[in-house]
Amino acid sequence: MGTRDRIIDAAEQAIHEFGIAGATTRRVAGQAGCSEALLYKHFASKEELFLAVLLERMPALGPALSRLRLSVGEGDVSANLTAFTAMALEFYTRAAAIAGGVLADPPLLTGFRKMLAEAGSGPHVPIEALAEILRAEQRAGRIDPAVDAGAAAAMLMGACFHRANLANFVDLPDDDETWAAAIVGTLVR
Amino acid sequence: MGTRDRIIDAAEQAIHEFGIAGATTRRVAGQAGCSEALLYKHFASKEELFLAVLLERMPALGPALSRLRLSVGEGDVSANLTAFTAMALEFYTRAAAIAGGVLADPPLLTGFRKMLAEAGSGPHVPIEALAEILRAEQRAGRIDPAVDAGAAAAMLMGACFHRANLANFVDLPDDDETWAAAIVGTLVR
Incomplete structure (x- = not known):
């Protein structure tokens, strides 16, 4: 190594x-x-080091989004989204301590913010990517076209991010799989 | 003072x-x-001091939930929920640095966790309270009974918590009001 x-x-x-x-x-x-x-x-x-941990050592959201994108119009849309939701929850669970720590350290946050801006990157990017996929599923007639895809993506990812944080403070009822299916059920009904 | x-x-x-x-x-x-x-x-x-800051100095979620509970069956359900969503976003925006800091400090987190368990309290409580209110609106025939109220509450609160965190890392498009209305629109359609 x-x-x-x-x-x-x-x-x-x-x-x-x-x-x-x-x-x-x-x-x-x-x-x-x-x-x-x-x-x-x-x-x-230090920011660059922590970003490398986030990007190189966490179960990545990128591949999960790529798989979901490839499955547009294929298989069962609820099952596809539930599997993705479980992956997103796992990602945020591992990322929560770093994200929280950066937020709690103003100089580190300033450095992180600058670095993300220069890279045109940031934690909002996966939400936009998911919104694009939901729009494609709407065009394929598999999700209600009345749903605001951007809002739905923010809610799905937000629910995962929040749960990943909550789990550190309290013992949550429901296993993650049941929970992920219920989340997806509110979007695909 | x-x-x-x-x-x-x-x-x-x-x-x-x-x-x-x-x-x-x-x-x-x-x-x-x-x-x-x-x-x-x-x-x-230190935990007790930070908890006091959270509970006594933040625009409280409790009163916003009480107002929402009182408005069940009254006025416009979308408008009521949008006003609540904006309040929740404001609460989480101010709470994010503390929650993140606690998460990033293992001994502090252990103390916090113990204190919350003893009080039977925790950051999941407002989600459950919102779910109860959504169920009451379902019984009043104002929200689709097919929606899983628990999942919907987790998504609404999660979206706010996530956005409050994101806003620290990147400049977000959309003003908060427009955003809150879009979130509520996915639940009340």
């Missing part, structure tokens, strides 16, 4: 154990068995 | 300025013009 991968692994582990506030570059470098100077050779900033 | 209120104000200000990680009891006490010992006389722990 290369140094870069070792650093990303160590960062993920440190975030899990100590929270993002406690995942200092010093600690991460120590755990990865390299110097802080070497860490900064691979990642210009 | 009493010492307790001065401490809560100082904590809210410190969270806003320095993030929850930087809102140390030392800094909060200093800003409130009291000793850390006096702070701990009013709040047994």
Whole structure:
């Protein structure tokens, strides 16, 4: 394993154990068995390192969206969307601690915001991608054309993001599968 | 203003300025013009102080839910829900930094979780309250009875919570009012 991968692994582990506030570059470098100077050779900033953890170590939303896009007009639309919802919930569950930590750290948030703006990226992008897919299913006659696809996408993703956060604070009733099916049921009825 | 209120104000200000990680009891006490010992006389722990900020200084969800409950069967159901959605968005916007900070700090999260469990409370409670109201509107014949009220409530609240978080990372299109109306439109159609 290369140094870069070792650093990303160590960062993920440190975030899990100590929270993002406690995942200092010093600690991460120590755990990865390299110097802080070497860490900064691979990642210009703490933000860049955390973004790499988000993008490279989380079960990605991108592939799940690609699969959903390929299934437009194919198979059972409810089943397709339920499987996607379960994946989105899993993604947000792992991403919640990083997203929360960035939000709770104003200088880190400023750096993140700038980096996302420069990349034309951000956490709203998957919502827009899902809205596009819902519109395609509407054109295929499989979802009520009266549904506002943008709002529906915001609600599906929002429900997942919220549940991923809630699960940290309280024990939730319902298993994730049952829950995902109920969410999709409000859109496809 | 009493010492307790001065401490809560100082904590809210410190969270806003320095993030929850930087809102140390030392800094909060200093800003409130009291000793850390006096702070701990009013709040047994940092968790208890942050919970007080959440419950006593945020535009509360509770009153908004009470108003919505009183309006069941009265006026325009879409307008009632849209006004509530805007309030929920405002609440989560102010609560996001605290919720995120707690999530990013494992020991703080453990304390919070224990405190919520003992109080039988938690961030899922408003979702259940909204679901009850939606069921009452279904019985009043104003919302499609085929909608799963629990899932619909999770989606409405989740969309608000997610948007409150997103807004910290990117500039969102659409004003909040337009957005809230579109969200409600997917449930009342």
